[in-house]
Amino acid sequence: MKAIDRLSPPDCLNNEIEDSRKNKISFYKNLWDKYGKVYPRWNSTCKDVDGISNIRKQLLKMSNSSCAYCGKKIGNSSLDVDHYLPLSQFPYIAYCWYNLIPACKACNQSxxxxxxxxxxKSKIIVEDIVANTIENKLLYNHKNLLTELHDRIIEPTFDNPEEHIQFNPEFYYYEPKTEIGKITINMFFNHKEVAEEWEKLSELIKELVQHNVSESLIIRIIDLYGYEYVGLKFYEYWLREKEEGRINR
Incomplete structure (x- = not known):
């Protein structure tokens, strides 16, 4: 898991733009569909000429078309727009840019x-633009809230994941450094299929290093394969093993 620089919101979610702000307020006033679900306007509004939401495009650009949690490569069709604080409990930050995370379907849904x-769990958290319409609320402040929470998972656009978890490339697993790291590992990485995927990537990179493939090409292959963070850790590991004469053992 790597740190991600959060880009500026697309215009349609930018509260600094008056028309966008008014439009978002109207979204919150008409929040629920006839089935009692929050309208997924992060998918259906703010569309470009190609019919794809600029919200989704900006999230993919922000993460280099990767899941922010596991690092798997994703495209528009495989992207889930994750709400870091979930819609089920916090519908009044449904359209807050700073609560949206690009994720793969496995990480988000499973x-x-x-x-x-x-x-x-008992809090009512709302975006500031609707604060006057909801009682007993806590205004959503991304930085302050995440700084105070210690029973959460890593938020890759806020945290430096390396402060919470450490990857072991020899044995394909993460070690926790903090409680936040422990919760994150148990949620996303303590799964057999994850270790199997990492093992395949490690063996691929080992073979590339053994055959003296250039660093630039290996990095390009990792970018295409996905799991960029662990891929680079495997590359560093196998380079050391080669330099110390252990790679063929």
Whole structure:
């Protein structure tokens, strides 16, 4: 898992733009569809000429078309727009840019699902633009909230994951450094299929290093394969093993 620089919001979610702000307020006033679900406007609005939402495009650009949690390569069709604080509990930050994370379907739907830190399960958290319409609320402040929460998972656009977890490339697993790291590992990485995928990537990179493939080409292959962070860790590991004469053992 790597740190991700959060890009500026697309215009349609930018609260600094008056028309966008008014439009978002209208979204919150008409939040629910006839089935009681929040309208998924992160998919259906703000579309470009190609019919794809600029919200989705910006999220993919932000993460180099990768899942922010596991690093798997994703495209528009395989992207899930994850709400870091889930819609089921916090619908009034549904359209807040700073709560949106690019994720693969496995991480969002199978691993994370509707995870809520226990310490805020009873809170009503809202985006500031609708603060005057909802009682007993806590205004959503990305930095302040995540700084105070210690029973959460890593948020890759806020945290430096290396402060919370450490990857072991020899044995294909993450070690926790903090409670946040422990929760994150248990959620996303303590799965047999994840270790198997990493093992395949490690063996591929080992073979490339053994055959003296150039660093630039290996990095390009890792970028195409996905799992960039662990891929680079495998590359560093096998380079050391080669330099120390252990790669063929």
């Amino acid at each position: 691993s994370k699902r509707d995870f809520i830190p226990s310490s805020i």
